[in-house]
Amino acid sequence: MDVYKRLVVNTLIKKDNDKMKKEIPILLGLIAASLWYLEFFFAGMFFDNLKIFFSNGLKIGGVVGIMIAAYSVVRQNYYKIKYNNERYYSILRVSMIILMIFLGVQRGTAAGTPFSSMFFNVYIPFQATVFALLAFYIASAAYRSFKAKSLESAVLLIASVFVMLSKITLGEAMWDKIPVIGEWIMDAPSSAGRRAIIFGGYLGMITMMIRIFFGLERSHLSE
Amino acid sequence: MNILEKLKNLDRRIIYLLVFLSIIIPLIPGFDFLKFPVSASKETKAIFDEIEALKEGDAVHIDFAFTPTQKAELLPFFEAFYKHCLIKKLKVFIYYGASVNGMGLGKETVKKIMNMEEFRNLEEGVDYIHMDYIPIMPNIQIFSMVSDYKGTFKKEGKIFEGVETLEDIDFMLGLTGSGWHQAFIDMQIRFHYKFALAVTAVLGPDFIPYYQTGQLVGLSNGLRGAAEYEKLVSEKYKVDYYGSATKGLSSLTFSHLVIFGLVLIGNIVYFIERKKGGK
Numbered sequence: 001m002d003v004y005k006r007l008v009v010n011t012l013i014k015k016d017n018d019k020m021k022k023e024i025p026i027l028l029g030l031i032a033a034s035l036w037y038l039e040f041f042f043a044g045m046f047f048d049n050l051k052i053f054f055s056n057g058l059k060i061g062g063v064v065g066i067m068i069a070a071y072s073v074v075r076q077n078y079y080k081i082k083y084n085n086e087r088y089y090s091i092l093r094v095s096m097i098i099l100m101i102f103l104g105v106q107r108g109t110a111a112g113t114p115f116s117s118m119f120f121n122v123y124i125p126f127q128a129t130v131f132a133l134l135a136f137y138i139a140s141a142a143y144r145s146f147k148a149k150s151l152e153s154a155v156l157l158i159a160s161v162f163v164m165l166s167k168i169t170l171g172e173a174m175w176d177k178i179p180v181i182g183e184w185i186m187d188a189p190s191s192a193g194r195r196a197i198i199f200g201g202y203l204g205m206i207t208m209m210i211r212i213f214f215g216l217e218r219s220h221l222s223e
Numbered sequence: 224m225n226i227l228e229k230l231k232n233l234d235r236r237i238i239y240l241l242v243f244l245s246i247i248i249p250l251i252p253g254f255d256f257l258k259f260p261v262s263a264s265k266e267t268k269a270i271f272d273e274i275e276a277l278k279e280g281d282a283v284h285i286d287f288a289f290t291p292t293q294k295a296e297l298l299p300f301f302e303a304f305y306k307h308c309l310i311k312k313l314k315v316f317i318y319y320g321a322s323v324n325g326m327g328l329g330k331e332t333v334k335k336i337m338n339m340e341e342f343r344n345l346e347e348g349v350d351y352i353h354m355d356y357i358p359i360m361p362n363i364q365i366f367s368m369v370s371d372y373k374g375t376f377k378k379e380g381k382i383f384e385g386v387e388t389l390e391d392i393d394f395m396l397g398l399t400g401s402g403w404h405q406a407f408i409d410m411q412i413r414f415h416y417k418f419a420l421a422v423t424a425v426l427g428p429d430f431i432p433y434y435q436t437g438q439l440v441g442l443s444n445g446l447r448g449a450a451e452y453e454k455l456v457s458e459k460y461k462v463d464y465y466g467s468a469t470k471g472l473s474s475l476t477f478s479h480l481v482i483f484g485l486v487l488i489g490n491i492v493y494f495i496e497r498k499k500g501g502k
Contacts, residue, residue, distance in 0.1 A: 040413070111331065119327050124291040127324075131292040135478060139242045140235045143485040147493045157486070164483060167424070167447055168476040169259035183264075186431055195432045 026215045033213055073097070159185050230492045238485060245481040249473035257473045266434055267451040270419045270441030271307070273394055275459075279312040281393040282386050284416075286407065287329040288321035293400035293423050294328060299468035300421040300449035301398055302332060306464055307456045309342050314382050315351040316392070321403045323356045349381045389414040400426065408438050421448060446471055 073093075080090040103115040110116065148154035165171035166182020211217035249257045263271070277283070285305070289297045308315050317333065319326040330353060336342060337351075345351065385391060395416045397404040400423040411418055417440045420430055424445025433439045443452060449468035457464045 109327075111334065116327065120331065123324075124294065124328065127291040128294050132295070135246070136239045136242050139478075139482050139485060140238045142482055143233065143238055143489045146486050147490050149493075157490070161483060161486070164479050167445075168479045169261050169472060170476045170480065172262065173259050186428060187435070190428050191431045191435060194428060198432060 022218065022221055023215075025221055026218070029212060030215070033209075159189075227492060227495060230488060231496070241481050241485070242478055245477040246474045249477055250470065254473075257477065258469075259473070259476065261447070261450050261454060261469075261472060263451040263455055264444070264448070266442040266444065267448045268441075268455065270304070270396070270421075270443060271452065271455045271459075273417060273419065273440050274304075274307055274311060274313075277311060277313055277393055280314060282314045282316065282391060283308050284316045284318065284389070284392045284395040286318050286320045286395065286397040286399075286404070287325055288319070288397060288399045288401075288403045289423075290322045290324045290400075291328055295467075295471065296423045296446050296449070297398045297400065297421060298328070298332060299446070299466050299471075300443050300452055301329070302336065302466055303449060303452040303456050303464055303468070304396060304421070305333070305336060306342075307452075309336070309345060309350070310456075310460055312350075313393075314386070316354055316382070316386075317351065318354040319356045320397075321399065321401065326353075326356050329353075352382050389416055392416050394419070396421065398422075402426075402429070408433055411438060419443075446475055 074097075077090040077094045081087045081094070084090065100115065100118065103113070103118060107113040107115065109119075146157060146160075148157050162178065163182045163185055165174065166179045171178040171182070208217060212220070248254055274283075285301070285308075287301065305315065305317075317329060319329055333351070333353070337345060337347075347353070389395075389410075392414075393416070395407065395418045397407055397418070398421045404418075404420055407418055418438070419441035420439055421443035422430060422445070424447070427442070427444035430439060430442055434442045443449065446468050449466075450472045453465050453469050456462070
């Protein structure tokens, strides 16, 4: 609670602006987190309108976030265009952003507009292509590095072969026990490992939440 | 250079070519003999059974939380699932949770489906509704269905009759290529909805523990899950809803086999080299 005591002293008595920059967000965080939890546990009893408050507040926050992101993209690319040798990528990026904004403002974003055409015929295929390229890299990487160099890697290799074959239709046609073995690997050893990771992650999350709640963790305030 | 050396230093362009051919050849017309029958897994069948158990007019919420990046794996499942809901005459709420990019893709797909002969008489706002995109975390959206970005929820049509909060949703499906739906799983404790997921193949193992504990009533895994669902709907209703998942499954099979073969060759070369005393 030390942080809240300091907040009162700094803001009301000393009027220390630099400290206020850190401590006011912490206080806001505490209030928001408290209300959030109270709403969760006492919904329908005391906080009927709070969900609307949060909904609107977060929408406004989201819009401000998008504005900051847009500013950041323009700023970053401006410096790249000005000083970087590989400025052509940045020029292309900024031009495309401007073009899409122009098309959206000019004719709207409904189906059949130039914006929609660009989205479906350029953006979607590009995104899908980038993701699809992974298959080629994985094949090359698997060939070069997926080797049974030790007992552990041999177990991993055998397990992965069974799982891979169990996921394809031919695996079942080759031997009807392949899907059974593949399913067992996924349901038992793999799932047990995942569960341990999930538990560990959640424990860490709870700890972090408590630290942020009490103002002990300030990395999100760039401290 | 002997064959062992050649295999050891195999040009990556040859590997790329093999993968490319394994994907493209099964898709060429006339190569249908490369298709193998697919049987439904218990996880996918569970989603189908849940929808089958719903009555006409029950509310289904679809969280379309993927971008065009994951289109190949998840869009076929969405199409098959959405058609299944329409056949069953369920009220469908489609929310574009994770990304505004997914919204364009989803709306276009819905439009295409609604133009099909059997669904032409269905109306937006009565039988289905797009709930668009809210630029915030999923938690708040789950808390209440009070507002979309246009602020017009509950005013857009008959579909909202009897649906006040997510407690009134009978079944919820999330489609994702990320950990986005973790919050939906956590919030089940409050709203008691039945929740199932369709995820990309790489994410499947992450969600199996939730299926085992019953927090997920069903789980569709990647392209195969979509192909299984296409088959289940097509067989049950005697319709041809076999789509890109069924077509793509042979590509998936042969590309897996190529990778399996490459790994096998890589290991053979490694063991021969080790036996000879090389690195």
